[in-house]
Amino acid sequence: MKPRVAAVLAGLLLVGMPLTAPAEIQLGQLFNSIKQAFTPASQDDEIAIGRDAAATLLGASKPIDDPAVQDYVNKVGLWIALQSDRPDLPWHFAVVDSDDIDAFAAPGGFVFVTRGLLLHLHSEAELAGVLGHEISHVVLKHHLNALQKAARMDLASQAAKVGMQAKGYDSDMDAQLMDKVSNATRNLYSKGLDKDDELAADRMGVVLAARAGYDPYGLLAVLQTLEAVDPKSSSMQLLMATHPAPADRIAALSESMAAANFDRFGKQAEVQERFEGVVKGLIAAAKKAKAPAPATK
Amino acid sequence: MTRWLGLFTVMLVLGAVHAAAVSTAQTVVAGNLSSSPNTDASVVAAIPNGAAVTVIERQGGWYHVRTAAGQDGWLPMTSIRYNNSGSGPAAAPGTDWAGLFNSGRAGSDSTATTGVRGLNTGDIANATPDIKAVEGLDKSQAKPEQAKDYAAQIPLKSNDKIGYLPEVKP
Numbered sequence: 001m002k003p004r005v006a007a008v009l010a011g012l013l014l015v016g017m018p019l020t021a022p023a024e025i026q027l028g029q030l031f032n033s034i035k036q037a038f039t040p041a042s043q044d045d046e047i048a049i050g051r052d053a054a055a056t057l058l059g060a061s062k063p064i065d066d067p068a069v070q071d072y073v074n075k076v077g078l079w080i081a082l083q084s085d086r087p088d089l090p091w092h093f094a095v096v097d098s099d100d101i102d103a104f105a106a107p108g109g110f111v112f113v114t115r116g117l118l119l120h121l122h123s124e125a126e127l128a129g130v131l132g133h134e135i136s137h138v139v140l141k142h143h144l145n146a147l148q149k150a151a152r153m154d155l156a157s158q159a160a161k162v163g164m165q166a167k168g169y170d171s172d173m174d175a176q177l178m179d180k181v182s183n184a185t186r187n188l189y190s191k192g193l194d195k196d197d198e199l200a201a202d203r204m205g206v207v208l209a210a211r212a213g214y215d216p217y218g219l220l221a222v223l224q225t226l227e228a229v230d231p232k233s234s235s236m237q238l239l240m241a242t243h244p245a246p247a248d249r250i251a252a253l254s255e256s257m258a259a260a261n262f263d264r265f266g267k268q269a270e271v272q273e274r275f276e277g278v279v280k281g282l283i284a285a286a287k288k289a290k291a292p293a294p295a296t297k
Numbered sequence: 298m299t300r301w302l303g304l305f306t307v308m309l310v311l312g313a314v315h316a317a318a319v320s321t322a323q324t325v326v327a328g329n330l331s332s333s334p335n336t337d338a339s340v341v342a343a344i345p346n347g348a349a350v351t352v353i354e355r356q357g358g359w360y361h362v363r364t365a366a367g368q369d370g371w372l373p374m375t376s377i378r379y380n381n382s383g384s385g386p387a388a389a390p391g392t393d394w395a396g397l398f399n400s401g402r403a404g405s406d407s408t409a410t411t412g413v414r415g416l417n418t419g420d421i422a423n424a425t426p427d428i429k430a431v432e433g434l435d436k437s438q439a440k441p442e443q444a445k446d447y448a449a450q451i452p453l454k455s456n457d458k459i460g461y462l463p464e465v466k467p
């Protein structure tokens with residue numbers, strides 16, 4: 001792990017550079033970072049960046065305390081990831097404690113699904129579609145590339161500034177730099193990826209689900225469920241702010257699936273019982289955690 | 298006592314309405330109701346755009362539906378749109394998992410146990426990284442053999458011959 005890459009790209013101050021270092025050392029570090037921002041990240045760098053991005057996401061929403069559910073999504077998720085071109089990443093999956101509807105991926109193999117989304121699903125095939133979509137973001141390095149691009153832009157503007165005021169360069173520069181790049185992570189996940197990245201993840205996600213033996217129409221079914229949820233409701237706010245509208249995704253994905261005759265995989269496994277068992281366990285655990293509540297029913 | 302019974306009845310009725318509402322849909326194109334979920338199936342009836350249907354089940358890219366006139370048949374899944382509902386279509390009649398949690402909202406920093414935990418763009422934009430939570434993920438991480446064994450229980454059969462999908466502009 002290269003702490004500087006993780007620190008600069010994902011922007012955590014935890015492994016930051018000393019603020020009082022001499023200006024020439026800071027300049028050296030800055031240009032070293034620029035070089036790194038222009039070089040494709042190694043897998044180790046990617047995982048380090050991903051851990052920091054995942055930490056930011058989990059800072060907003062913690063994993064739920066339900067080992068059975070977490071074990072379940074890890075087994076199902078890894079099975080799907082094993083069908084991808086990057087089966088050897090250290091894949092981690094988690095259900096996070098929010099009732100809003102969304103799912104996230106971070107570089108290096110982190111995939112998070114909110115409890116709210118999980119509770120809107122009806123089968124493991126649907127979950128496979130969601131996980132396949134997120135796994136595809138990781139496989140295609142969508143967030144890694146976007147973070148690196150943001151870092152390049154910030155670093156370039158900082159470098160120009162540094163060049164102009166090389167003599168008057170002060171110790172605030174590193175802190176400003178770190179802050180700016182730090183924002184890249186938070187910006188990316190609150191604004192979302194490019195629309196084309198989302199549609200590409202939909203296309204690859206259904207292929208991974210199909211390769212894993214699931215009915216690949218699960219993702220389309222999920223998108224139809226989301227299409228019926230009021231897009232202005234607070235449970236959809238983050239998803240709608242960061243993704244194309246479900247109707248647009250349905251239109252694009254269904255055309256691609258039809259073009260590849262995916263109807264032939266329509267009878268693959270739906271896996272409803274196992275999924276329902278896990279979700280019922282989640283609900284029972286949540287109810288127990290909420291007790292004692294006034295008995296009004 | 299009668300007042301509580303009345304309230305109970307209202308809740309039952311509302312619950313029933315909600316359960317019924319969640320699997321209703323409308324056609325978004327005119328087409329044919331098929332006798333089975335494949336393109337070669339015989340036609341049960343022509344169905345216009347905007348027709349109300351009840352969704353009974355899904356098989357692959359097809360929904361088994363019932364029309365308002367009581368006709369049973371199959372429609373390609375993208376030929377319908379679910380009617381707006383707070384929680385989307387239910388898995389099975391009467392199943393409304395999401396509704397169980399919709400008991401009022403709270404921010405993600407809330408410690409309330411009865412509220413719904415939100416996660417919006419502001420929560421992400423203001424997040425403080427939690428490295429410990431990331432480290433905690435390791436304890437649930439699956440090994441490839443565990444994932445394969447779990448898939449074999451269904452059994453799910455992998456097929457690595459399935460190629461990636463083309464991009465088609467709708």
